[in-house]
Amino acid sequence: MDHKVLFYEELEQKVRCKVCPHNCILEEGKFGLCRVRKVKSNVPIAINYGEVTSIGVDPIEKKPLYHFKPSKNILSLGSFGCNMTCSFCQNYEISQNKPKTQYISVEELINTIPTIENNAGVAFTYNEPFMWYEYIYEVAKKIKELNKDINVVIVTNGYINEEPLLKLLPFVDAMNIDLKGYTNRYYNKICGAKLEPVLETIRKSSKHCHVEITTLLVSDENDSVEEAREIAQFIASVDQNIPLHLSRYFPKYKMENHATEVEKIMSACKEAKKYLKYVYVGNVMGVDNNTYCSKCGNLLIRRDGYSVEIFMKENKCDKCGESIYIVL
Ligand code: SF4
Incomplete structure (x- = not known):
């Protein structure tokens, strides 16, 4: 519509x-x-107002959000369109094309949220939510007028101007923002965008809502220890509590580089942990993705795939009292 x-x-x-x-x-x-x-x-x-290409219920860990409402589900939906042209896009069918859609009105969507079990709220994801701005703004605003306990989550590439971002943020509870690399070369060549506006979105959003960051490490492009260090140093300059998800790349869409070596991911993770309290690995089987207290090492959350066990009641460590950046 x-x-x-x-x-x-x-x-x-x-x-x-x-x-x-x-x-x-x-x-x-x-x-x-x-x-x-x-x-x-x-x-x-x-042309995509209310036009939905994909809708489903996901574990919130799949967004990925590890420190926001862990173990909850979230109603997740997306439309079509994107303002980046990443060569490795996992969702190019909806980001770069115009597939079939179903129209879902703001009211219909909001009425669906309470019908889902163990649901944290609604996540705009799959394609770039900011390309669906006119719709997500109305949904988010309406949700917060009706019930502040329903959470609004945005999974985004962070490529938005300041004015629309600041208008939307009062109605947003959590974001996962892609920081795709730390060079303009990478953003220009692989994604068709620029780095600085994304950094600015991270700085601004983290003042308003819960933020986690995802970086896809692409073999021979952005998987060096140096780039992981720069990414981690930038995030730490905003807030060293912000969780970073380093995800393994597999060939997809137009990108033919080989899958990123697991050793490279683990080295990047080790480097990032020097600057950040919470660093996780995505798309690699068998790694320890639990959350530990950054002060005493106490196990706080155990994760096995999307199965989650929580060993804390408030956002602090039961053992040493250290406060933990988490929304339970
Ligand atoms: S400025 Fe951004 S949102 Fe507007 S038409 Fe261009 S790509 Fe789309």
């Missing part, structure tokens, strides 16, 4: 979209880079 774009600037015969740092110039009938925004009859519109 069409919906007027919320952030734009009128130019002569054209419109500048101001949702994300691409700031595309939109013309009648011509889409911006995300392929969801264009001008129609002189009005800038997004």
Whole structure:
């Protein structure tokens, strides 16, 4: 369904979209880079309002969020469109194409949330949620008007302008933000974007809500110990409590590099742990992804795949009293 774009600037015969740092110039009938925004009859519109390509119930650990409502489920949904063009995209069918959709109204979606067992709330994920901004903003705002205990989660590439981000953040409880690498070369070459706006989203969002970061380590591109160090140092400069998920890459879509060596992932993880309290590994079987107290080493959360056992009642260590960055 069409919906007027919320952030734009009128130019002569054209419109500048101001949702994300691409700031595309939109013309009648011509889409911006995300392929969801264009001008129609002189009005800038997004064509994916309420249009859902995927919906399901996931363990919240799958987002991944390890320090936010552990062991809960979360209603997860996405639309189509993305403002990045990552060569390794896991969801290119919906991010780079326009597949079949089903329309779900704001009310219908909100009414579904309480029908799900052990549910933490709703997560906008699968494609880039900020490309679905007009819809997620209305859903998130409405949810918080109705019931503040329903959590709103965003799983994002972090490529958004300041104004729309700040407008949405009061209604968001948790985000997992991709920090895809730590060089402009990587962002330009592999993702079709720039690094700095993502860093800015991380800085700003962490002041408003729970934040975790994911980096996909791609063989021969961003899997060096040096890059892991830079990523960890940047996150620590924001807050050393922010959990970092280092995930193993497998060939997908246009990227043909071999799967990242497990030893490289483990070296990156070891390096990142010098700067951050919580570093986890994704897409590798048999690694220890438990949460331990950073002060005394006490086991706080045991994870085996998506099976989770929690050994803490409040957000502090039962043994030494150290406060833990976690929302239970
Ligand atoms: S949201 Fe889409 S149209 Fe708008 S600036 Fe970003 S990529 Fe371009």
